[in-house]
Structure formats: structure tokens, C-alpha cells
Amino acid sequence: MTETNITFGDLGLPEFILSAVTEMGFTNPSPIQQACIPHLLNGRDVLGMAQTGSGKTAAFSLPLLAQIDVEQRHPQMLVMAPTRELAIQVADACEQFAKNAKGMRSATLYGGQRYDIQLRALRQGAQVVVGTPGRILDHIKRGTLDLSELKFIVLDEADEMLRMGFIEDVETVMAELPAKHQTALFSATMPDPIRRITKRFMTDPQEVKIQSTQRTNPDIAQSCWYVRGFRKNDALLRFLEVEDFDAAIIFTRTKTGTMDITELLEKHGFSAAALNGDMTQQAREQTLDRLRNGSLDILVATDVAARGLDVERISLVVNYDIPLDAESYVHRIGRTGRAGRSGSALLFVEPRERRLLGNIERLMKKPIDEVGVPNHEQLQICRREKFVRNITKQLEHHDLEKYRGLIEDLFTADQDLEDIAAAMLMLLQGKQKLILPPDPPMEKRSSRDRDDRRGDRNDRRDRNDRAERRGYGNPVPMDLYRIEVGRADGVDVRHIVGAIANEGDIDSRNIGHIKLYDDYSTVELPKGMPKELLQTFSKTRVLNKQIRMTFVSEAQGGDRRGNNNSKRRSNDRSTDRGERSFRGERKFSEKKDRSFKESGRKEFREKRQR
Template identity: 80%
Template sequence: MTETTMTFNDLGLPEFILNAVSDLGFSMPSPIQQTCIPHLLAGQDVLGMAQTGSGKTAAFSLPLLAQIDTEQKHPQMLVMAPTRELAIQVADACEQFVKYAKGIRIVTLYGGQRYDIQLRALKQGAQVVVGTPGRILDHIRRNTLDLSELRFIVLDEADEMLRMGFIDDVETVMAELPEQHQTALFSATMPEPIRRITKRFMNDPQEIKIQSTQRTAPDITQSCWYVHGFRKNEALLRFLEVEDFDAAIIFTRTKTGTLDVTELLEKHGFRAAALNGDMTQQLREQTLDRLRNGSLDILVATDVAARGLDVERISLVVNYDIPLDAESYVHRIGRTGRAGRAGRALLFVEPRENRLLKNIERLTKKPIDEVEVPNHSALQECRRKKFVAQITKQLEHHDLDQYRSLLEDLFTADQDQEDIAAAMLMLLQGKQKLILPPDPPIEKRGRRERGERRDRRENPRSAERRGYGNPQPMDLYRIEVGRGDGVEVRHIVGAIANEGDINSRYIGHIKLYDDYSTIELPQGMPKELLQMFDKTRVMNKQMRMSFIGEVKGGDSRDEREGGRRRSGEEKRGFSRGGRGDDFARGERRFKEKNYRTFDDKPRRERRDRRK
């Protein structure tokens, strides 16, 4: 029996949608689009589990936009996304899908944009609203967004909204909706808080599960370099020089890292720019426009800043810092190889990060091949090819005869022309030498052999000890805000995640006490970032973050992952071994080991006076 291929024409979409999809060059729907579109057109709730890059934006946009009543000028469709970048991307996609429809207006609501711009767009009668949970809730409370007649709501990347501390805002918005509405929820994973939303707010949803990204992803060639013999900066420059890419995105863990790597690349002649949470929205959009139009070739970004980024030119992703969890790696490499295009992903792995690499391979169900840093021969070959291409192009210049006569005037007839050409080569090569000395010998060791001894020394449960299954060693900090200030765990998570541009999954256990709190953060945090946290405000009060010591042993699951909530007095102390050690006892133990403690009020006052 012959197998028929489904097209968008077979899904029952109206002509204005089909024309727009055709202009975008799409003819065959992805698996999630084939399954979701008929259910949403039929008015059913949909619960979709799919990774980024699977085509879920079109899966919910096409059928819901097809049902918008252009005669009604009130919000009919609401899409909530975890980040402003993703919200902007979804809104842009919707604009493209309805370009042949008259009277459909789309507004984007997110933090960082002036309220008057958003208010003006809402007053003009937008039927489609796309935004982040916090800003949407702000407009609801200001009575500038009326959802009383909303027909459709979409929660995009719901698990990411949970990790970023937005789940309470999402539930508050959902409670404002009319009883009769259609819901579509998409999430890569299905933790209990997300499952609770589906049971509370969805009506007999059709569950659709698309297999791992690696089965539906485009052609992405993945490889890793085990950091050895070269510094990461030097290795990065070598890889970028020999890689054939149109545009690239380089991921670092921190905002400081984006600035350092960008400065390095600009110094060596690459057209690069940073993308992080410190930038204004206008500057971020200008940077992305430069990347799209070709005036910028390399973007250096954090996970949060690059969330939802979709630029066709990106053909290379470099993980300069390995992500602390495997799902972030899948999201990162999803920035390349979009819409069926081929892509390349490179991962830098330090010896102590061998376990993180194994977690990634376990999730993707695919080994990542190891590569070596390009040696001096590869660099020479690449530079010479580029040099020859430049000279060949210049040979076609119409003024070449004038320069040939100038050459005869400058040099006598008895000088060898080959010697003259060789001297010119030396002058023209600049800093990128065409002849390189051999690299010093580097001891070669297999990837599995490296780090094996370290892994054996580790407790086998170490990868599960810390928050969200995070194997990263953690340090404990004290912050001077607590339960008495009206602070909740989500407030602290939001402040750390937003100010530090850190994914909340990297934040460990948080304990609330009456007048202070403790928080676990990964070891090796940049000094500048910690200084910034010291001045960050939570509930209008400075955190004044202070280092206590290294977290040792025990199970450190975060309360936000569904763990049993306990009061500060009931929670375990620093031993974290489950023996009921209290916080004061933990502090005494750190004093005995000469760790700094922060209960010395006179010392703090003297320090403040010195400042």
C-alpha cells in the first residue's frame, strides 16, 4: 500500500492562512502540526509535549488565528510565553500568518517596553495578545486588558515558566478567563505543577506527545572538544577561523561571560555582539536585526537571553560553557538547523564536567563525537585559501594595469618579481600569519579515560543531590531578607534569575527564616555577579548577599519542585544528612572551621562605615 503525504491543504485551514504558509515556503506540516491543528479547529483543548524547534508555534497559531472574528475588536486569543524574546517571536510569526487577512491586530506585552506603547495598541482593538505572564497580569490589574470575552488561550513552554517562577502569575491569569474558552498548553516536560494546571483549567484535553527532538530535529552535526592543551579562548578562535558558517551563536553561563567573549572576538576581527539581560529591549532588538541583515556574524548570549531566538542565518552553535542540565543543551542547539536546514553544534567540556556530558548523551540518545583543536596546518590551509580568494578577486579589477606600471617605476628591472611578490605577501598578511610554527606536542588521551578517576571518587548520588538534579557543586549564601519582609521563595528566585540572567534551574535550595534567608548557588560564580546580587532588591530591600560556605553532602531538592514545605526551624542544617541538625548548629561548625559568619553585627557596621 502506498503511503500518502499530508500537506497543509489537507488540514482544513482557510485560504488566507494557506497562502501565507505557502509564501513562507512550507508545504508539509511537522508531526505536531499534523496532530494539533485538527483538534484545535474542532474546538478541543490540547496538551502538547514537544521540544523547541518542533514547529509548535504554527501548530497552535494557524488553527486559532483562522477562527478570529475580525468584526469584534476585543482580545479573543491570548498567548503567554516565558520570555520577551519568545513572545516577540510568536507575535512576528502570527503577523506573517495573517498577512492576507484584513482587520486582525496583534499586540505584544512584555516588560522593558513603555506602557504607553502597549496601551495605545490595546485601545486600537487588538484581537490577539502575546506576552509574558508578569506584564499581562499588570495590565489585568490596571484594567487595561479585558479578558472577559477571550476565546482561546495558549501557554507556550509552560515548564520554562515554572522554572522562572511565573507559575503563580499564570494561574492568576487563568482564573480571570471566562468559563467557555479553549486552551492549548505546550511543555517539553510535565512536572506536577504543570499537571495541576491541566487538571484545574483544561476540559478533557487531547494529549499529544512528540518524541525527543533528536528524532524530529533537522540535520545537526554535534561534536565536543575536551578542554586540554589549549585555553578555551585560544581554542574558540581556532575553531571559528576554520569553521564554515554564515552566522553563529556562542553560549556562556553568565552575563559577564558574554562581555568577555565578545571583547575577545572583536579584538581578533570578528563581527560579534553580546546579548544579555542588562541590555535595553531596544538595543536587544537592534542587535538581532543586525544579525538578520548580515551586519553581525556572531552573537554571544546566555540561555535566558537567547530563549526563543530564531534567525535563519545561524548555522553554528558553540557551547563555550557546558549547560548545567541536558535539556538546556537541546534548547541551545535548536537555535541552528531550523526549518530543515543543516546545522553544526560544538561543545566545550572541561575534565570536571564529564558527568554533564554523559547526561546530555543520555537525553539525546546519541554519542557526541570528540574533535581536536585545529592545528597549525589546518589554520595555515584556511588562511591561505582565504588569501588566494582575495587576490583572485582583485585580479579582476579594471585598474590593475595602472598598478602594474607603478610597480615597474618603483623597482628596477634586475629585481626578481617573485621576491617582490613574496615581500608584498609578508606585508599583506597582517596579524594572521600565513606561515605558522608547529604546535607544541600535546599528550592525547581519550575522552572516556579523562575524568574517569574523578567520576569514581564522586558519590554516585552526587548528580541527584542538588536542586533539579543539578550535579554542580554548590555554595551557601545568606541574604538579609526573610519571611518577616513578606518575601516568598518565588520572589528570591525571580530576583536572582532576572538580575543575574541565570536560569532558575541552577538555583539550589532556598530556606526562609524570619529576618534572613539562605540560598544555594553554583560554585565559581563570578565576583562581579555576586557583588551585583549584594545590591539587588527583593520586596524593596537590599539582599546584601554574604558567603557562608560550601554545601556538603545530603539531598538538596528545592521546595519549588514539590518537596514537603517545612518551617525554617524544622529544616536540616549544613550537614544535610537528615540527622536533624539545625541552622545554629551548622553555623557553629563553620566557625570552628574558620568559615566567615555573618551574625557579627558590629563587624557589619564597621564595614558599612568604611564604605
Template identity: 65%
Template sequence: MTKEISFIDLGLSEEILNALNDLGFTKPSPIQAECIPLLLEGNDVLGMAQTGSGKTAAFSIPFLMNIDVNLKAPQLLVLAPTRELAIQVADACAEYSKYVKGVKVLALYGGQRYDVQLRALKQGPQIVVGTPGRLLDHLNRKTLDLSNLKGLVLDEADEMLRMGFIDDVESIMATIPEEHQTALFSATMPAPIRRITKRFMHNPKEVQIKGTKQTAPDIDQSYWLVRGMRKNEAIVRFLEAEDFDAAIIFVRTKTATLEVAEVLEKHGYSCAALNGDMTQQLREQTLDRLRNGRLDILIATDVAARGLDVERISLVINYDITLDSESYVHRIGRTGRAGRAGRAILFVDSRERRLLKNIEQTIKKPIPEVALPSKELLEKRRLAKFTQQVQQQLESADLEQYQTLLEQIQAESGTDLETIATALLRLAQRDRPLILPPDPVFKPAREYRDRDGRNGERRLRGDNRESPKRRERRDVGEMDMYRIEIGKENGVEVRHIVGAIANEADISSRYIGNIKLYETYSTVELPKGMPKDILKHFERVRVLNQPMKMSLVAGKSSEGKRGRKSNQPESDDKGFAKKRGRPTAPKF
């Protein structure tokens, strides 16, 4: 039986512990508790565990501890069967190492241009994550130097075997230095994988972790693919469309608990954040308020929600998908208590589909997709609630005085009672209008293609990075200008910027304005009113493996049909082109 330990007990560096703390991780999963000490001791490790058990942290954290930041060369190589998994692992490594100065992570996969990858390789990444076909291509071209490699990881080896990559894997392993440490992870152990372990691994320590038995069958589950609207706006819609007694919203970080709570409070919800920074006394007070009905919604991290058992909770919303699929089962288990009906909704970003697949494998059933609650549904529910409130007032005993006031308003205005009632109805809406604007129309997301065999390395056909030659433009009204810290010297092209913004903000490329490329930076026009959380996100988004570091430069507005130009502030940059004013634009 595995001893109950924390990440602190594993002897990890302060920088990595801080990164794990930001993600809300304090206790390692079983495979992490087993593998991290073995890898830190220098052993080769053979891990047998199901997808979603926490393997990425199990191998990346100990290898990160041994990275020489002064050596600008690949020191850890991770092989992954698909482009999606390669990106996921690279993102995770970047998160775990974000406080370790000088560490660079690079993902190499099929479908991305070679010149883009070559420039990134010249910057000297210490961690390279890639698909076998593309890695072997770089080795054959001699553009990938593995002579300084210290660690090799084969992630989901049985999947690579199924997809026909096993020969490529053996060819790659035959080229790396003999003195290195190897970790191989596989859900099953067929004969070809066993052959690799005997040929290339030195007395590997075997770790076998059994998957969860839980399936959470009695909870109504669905997922929403994040598109067409930001999460902050979508969650308000979902809460309004659902009938629930009390709800818990799971987010990934402490900061997010406060941000989501602020959004919901502005929309009139009785809610509170629950995170690891709270004292035990404040935590208990918050839970008591939830139990006795003075609080209806909790926004919590996984760590803060441990041990939480409140019968009132009938709805769980996974605002941020969990990186560990077993944690999802624990999350949704907070609802449906004491024989009550339980409801769980999962927000899934387009790049998180693999995590969704992991969850479905864990719970042993598919999760159906649900559409964003529509304008018509929200109007119907709001009108029903408003009608109920009016009915309650009609049953009140003190309406005579207000009837006198109504007659006085009618006499003074000379308006009929029906028109006055209509005006009062509009006035009574307050912050929840009974008539909503049309739902925004966004470019529909495209489905994943079949990824069997080598096609597993192909990118999504719907990915905007491969833009058409001509980008259709639409009048988008008031615009703001933003600066991003990547330019011609980095090899950036307009299509790279369009693809990154369209993917990350989930808007059609037609709503992206003029883009100007300079040597060391670029500028782009976007519809006015970009929310702070999206701008903050764009500070970290990468183009050609370089952070955009987007910042607001100047605003530009339009008035009237002819698009009268507003005054533009002076700028230090001479190259800003004058922009045409445009009619009303869809806002973020």
C-alpha cells in the same frame, strides 16, 4: 498543566533573585516550579525526574531561604553519589547564595585529605554536600555535628543504590534530628528507595516530571574539552575553521556576552552581544542586522535568545555549558532551520563532564569529541582565502598603474621581483598571518577512571592536587609575581597551590615558578602576561575551601641567554626571594 510563572512569583528573596538573574535564569523549569513552593511550605518532597532537569536549584533555593547565617553549623546536608556531583552541587549552592552574606558551603568527598576537611568544618559551614562514605566517616569520628540540621537532600538516590551506598545512606539518616525536612530525588523508584521514603519521610509530596522527547538528531554535534588554550583563544580558532553563514554563541552571563563580543571584534568579526539589559528596540535592530547579513555572529544568554528564529544561523557554539540539559536542546535548535545543515560545538571544562553526560542522556546519543583546530588547518584556510583574494585582483582592469609602481620599487631597491613579491605578501597579511607559530604543547588531560562501587568516591588520577614529590621545572622566560590570600595558618602546602593553578589555568605545573609560603598569604611566579579574565577567575578559585583572591604584586623579566635580572619594585614583604631570569616562556 504548570502555570507559566517566573522566579519572582515564587516569593524568593532579593539576594537569591539577583544571583539567578546573574545566571540568566528568570523562568523556573517544571521541577523547580513544582518543588520550590512545596519545600518553602515545609513539606517533605519526593521528586522523580531525569538527570539535568534542574533538580539542584529545585532543592537548594528553598532550603537557602531558611538558612540562619548567624548559626555556624550544618543546617542543610546534601548526599550525592559521586565526588563530581558533590562538587557540582556545592558550586551551584555557592552561586545561588553568593549575595547572602555569611553563608558557607563545603563539599566533603573521598580522596581529599581529612585535615583539609577538618579545618573547613571548623569554620562552620551551613551547607554540607558530600558522598555517603566520607560523610559517614566524619560522623563516626564525631567531626561532623548534625544536631542543628534543618534539611536533608538525597540527590540521585537510585544511583547511590546502584553504587552500593544505600546502607551508608540509611546509617546517616538514622543519626540526624527527627525534626527536619527531607527532599529525595531519583530518576527511578526501586523498592529500597521506596523503603527509605516510608521509613524516614513524613507524608512526602510527590512530584513527577517527564524528560524531554527532543533528541535533535539532524544537527552535527561535537564537544571540545577545554585544555591547552583559553576559551577566548579557542573560539577564534573554531570560528575560523568552520564554514558558516551566521552563528550564535551561548554564554552563561550578561557580562560574558560583552567580553566575548569584544574579543571577536578585535579579530575582525562582525558580531554583537544580545542580553537582558538591551531594550526591545535595540534587540529588534540587532536581529534585523543578523537577518539581512550585516551581522554574522550573536553572543547571547539563554534568556536573551528566547524566541530567536533566524534561518541564516548554521552554527551554534556553547561557549558555556548549560546547567540544564534540556536547555542545550533548545540552544542547538537555533541552527539547522528550513532544511539547512546545522552544526553545534560544545565547550566542556574538565569539571563539567557530568553535565556533558546529562546532555548525552537527554539527546539519547553520545557527542563525539573534537580536537582544537590546528596550526596547519588554520594556515591552509588562510592561504586559500588569500589566494582567492589575489585571484580577484588579477582579474581587475586597473593593474597597469600598480605595475608601474612595482617597476619603480624594483629600480630604486635593486631587488628582483620575486623578493619584492615575497615582502609584499608578508606585508599584506595584516592581522591574520599566513604562517603561525607552533601550537603550544600542554600536558594531556587524563581520562576518567571507572567509578563503579566505592571507587566512585576516588578522585581523578590526573588531578594535580596530589603532586609528585619533585615537580619538574622548565625555563619559562619572563615571570610575574602574584599574591594569594591563603598561607601557612590555613594549612596550605605548595602542592595545593600547584594543583589549583594547574587545574584552573590548564597549564603544566612545570610552568609554575617559585612559590613562597607565609603565615597569612603566599606568593607564586607565573609566566608573564596572564589575561585579565584568568586573573579575575583566580580571585574566586578556592584552595582548602578558601578563596585565593590572587593579585599581581610585581613583574620579573629576563634578557639574553644568561637571564639578566630586571629591577624589582620595592615590596612591603621582606621574604621575597630573588628569582633567576629565564629564557623565552610560553605565554598564557
């Protein structure tokens, strides 16, 4: 019998499971389900290795739920998951699979939820318990979770539990299990600590390894953009504007990043929300409900927050920050293209992150195609098509005739209707202009020849480390400002010029001397810059970090020595730099600097004596 002809009915599952699966619209099991279900029905331990989105949840849920004794009101099946989102997802799936089994109850245990809710579910006699390792262990220590008669335990995404530091909790829980039980462990990879668990707690496990092939992997179109020519925020807005997606997830590396990007998207008219570990569980669940019901289109999340997330609407995943390990990339893009649906994934790669891209490509066993930022012509086409759709829809409105009469009342007969329509277009376009200027010319270079040009790039990096932008010799009087980004942030002079020119609408020729230091930079700007513009620059971001621009001094003549003292001057934020002379402030800073050195040496001597 070929793989495509096998149905769930051929695997030996009971009728109440088959009816639920049929109602959910599933007919043919995935490869991992075909391999695991018979072993688990026959009482064997199973060690499954497969990527996310392959159908692991049904692979262990269907055969184990089939063996639950609903007459016994105590925990019989325990599933441990690395995150609360994945635990909730698994619990929901189990409830769907067992919806035709009368008397079967489940409990979900995870941090962030009130204990009384979980205790109530346990006291009602839940046979199926799903939770995170920490909360499960907490209930065991409290005596509210009794595993003495447990029949089945499942470790879902064991490698992720290892990465998150839960492996000791997992081993402690497994040590509490009765001697006779059945174990199923699923993991995308098999590091040594996970292998040790299988040897210690599993009995002759049946290994099931599903190779990553195009047939078993979701249909995900993957592409990457090498960060150059545009700031990441600007590029993100362009990609989202031209991409045809139902719902999207944008992954960032930090919680702060989720909030900043959400604010950016909302400012530009996108329906977006953040999902991170600082949110209460109620707020997280409400956000996910909005994503599912269509009132939210874009979710900006960290890896942990979106772990195990499965929403059918998600058709686009954007890796705004490249993950530090390749496995995380696989899990990220697995949020789309699930259960046979198509999807697309976009990865932003900065120059210093090429090595991480290489790790991902080796794991995926294929190169990720490079794409360019949508140009002004593509933006124009998308905006005009959207505009035409909206106007066409409005032409069907039943009150249209009243507004036709209003036009005749407002305008004289000698005014051309086409001119009136054109003026209305200009008003209606708002911030999204329908006519865009051409993009500035960019250096055209293939990213795939980066290895051949590594020496040249290193030479350029060395020059950037000593970067000084001399400006254009403009005689306009300048002031010196400090910004809180530097070489350690991966900043180049062009990044600073681009940010200031774009945010302040300043011609780059009026941006004077720029010098990069390790953790800050200095820049000269025309004298008399308005306070409002300085406030704008304080919030401006370069490579996703606020530059927090502050005034330092007047930039007189060609004297650049003030740059070296700007870091010391910035230590006293309360001092009014604009009122003190440059020379007096330098003396103050030097005196303060000497006191810091003396206190540092004293502290060092005291530590050495202790």
C-alpha cells in the same frame, strides 16, 4: 494517507490561512502540526510535548487564528511566552499567518517596551495578544487588558516559564479567564507543577507527544571539545576560524561573559555583538536585525536573551559554557537547523563538567562525538585559502595595470618579482600569519576511558590541591606576585603557566614558584618586570576569570612564608607594596588580621545575645 503526502489543505484550514502558508513556502505540516491542528479546530484542549524547532508555533497559531472573529474588537486569543524574544517571534509569526485576514490586529506585551505603544495596540482592538506573564498580569491589574471574552489561551514553553519563576503569574492570569475557553499548552517536559496546571485549568486535554527522532529533529551535527591543552578563548578563535558558517551564536553562562567574548572576537576581526538582559529592548532588536540582514555574523548571548530566537542564517551554535541542565542544551542547539535546515553545534566541556555532559547525552539518547582543537596545519590551510580568494578577486580590478606600473617605478629591474611578491605577502598577512609554528605536543588520551581512569584523575586532583611549582632552580632574582584565581575556580598550575607564558611572551623556564590556594594563587616572576607587562597580566584571564596580578614582595632565597601572608596584605590595596619592607608589611598585616578577628567575635556575641 502517509505522513509525507499530507498537506495543509488536508487539515481543514480556511483559505486565508492556506494562502499565507503557501506564500511562506510551506506545503507539508510537521508531525506536531498534523496532530494538533485538527484537535484545536474541533474545539478541544491540547497538551503538546515536543522539542524546540518542531513547529509548535504554527501548530497552535494556524487553527486558532482561523477561528478569530475579526468583527469583534476585543482580545480573543492570548499567548503567553517565557521571554520577550519568544513573544516577539510568536507575534511576528501570527501576523504572517493572518496577513490575508482583513481587520485582524495583534498586540505584543513585554517588559522593556513603553506602555503607550502597548496601550495603543490594545485600544485599537487587538484580537490577538502575545506577551510575557509579568507584563500581561500588569495590564490586567491596571485594567488595560480585559480577558472576559477570551476564547483561546496558549502557554508556550510552559516548562521554561516554570524554570524562570513565572508559574504563579501564569496561574493568576488563567484564574481571570472566562469559564468557557479553549486551552493549548506546549512544553518540552512535563514536571509536576505543569501537570497540576493541566489538571486544574484544562478540560479533557488531548495529549500529543512527538518523540525525538532523527526525522523530526533538526539536522544538527553535534560535537564536543574537552578543555585541555588550550585556553577556551584560544580554542574558540581556532574553531571559528576553520568552521564554515553563515552566522553563529555563542552561549555563555553570564552577562559578563557575553561582553568579554564579544570584545575578544572583535579584537580578532570577527563581526560580533553581545545579547544579554542588561540591554534595552531597542538595542536588542537592533542587534537581532543586524544578525538577520547580514551585517553581524556572531551573536554572544545568555540562555534567557536568546530564548525563542529564530534566524535563518544561524548555522553554528557554540556552547562556550556548558548549560547546567540538559533541557537548556536542547533549546540552545535548537537555534540552528530549524525548519529542515542543517546546522552544527559545538560544546566546550571542562574536566569538572563531565557529569553535565552525561546528562545531555542521556537526554539526547546518543553520545556526542569528541573533536580536537584545529591544529596549526588546519589554520594555515584556511588562512591561505582565504588569502588566495582575496587576491584572486583583486586580480579582476580594473586599476590593476596602474599598480603594475607603480611596482616598476618603486623597484629596480634587478630585483626579483617573486621576492617582491613574497615581501608583500609578509606585509599583507597582518596578525593572521600564513606560516605557523607547530603546536606544542599534547598528551593523547581518549576521553571515553575517563571512568576507568577516575581513580588516577582523583589522585592528580589531590596533588593539584597541594600544587607547588618549584620552577627550574633558575638563579635569576624573582619577585612574588598574587593573582586572584585559585583552586575554587578549577585552576591548575598548568593554566597559570600557559596564561603567563602566552600573554607575556615569557619562557616557562623563567616562571618560578607557583602555589595554589582556595581563592588566590602566588607566582614568582623575574625581577624588574615592566609596569606595562604587569598591566597586561592584570587583564589576563585564566578559565575566563581575570587574574588581576599585583606585586607582593621580593622573593628572597627559599623563604616561602611570605606566600601565606599575601592574602592579608592584599586587603590594603592603597599601600605601596614596593616601598615597604617585607617584614614591616607582615607585622602590619598580622595586626590588621587580629583586629578583624576581634571585631568578628564581637559581632558574633551581639547576634547571639539578640
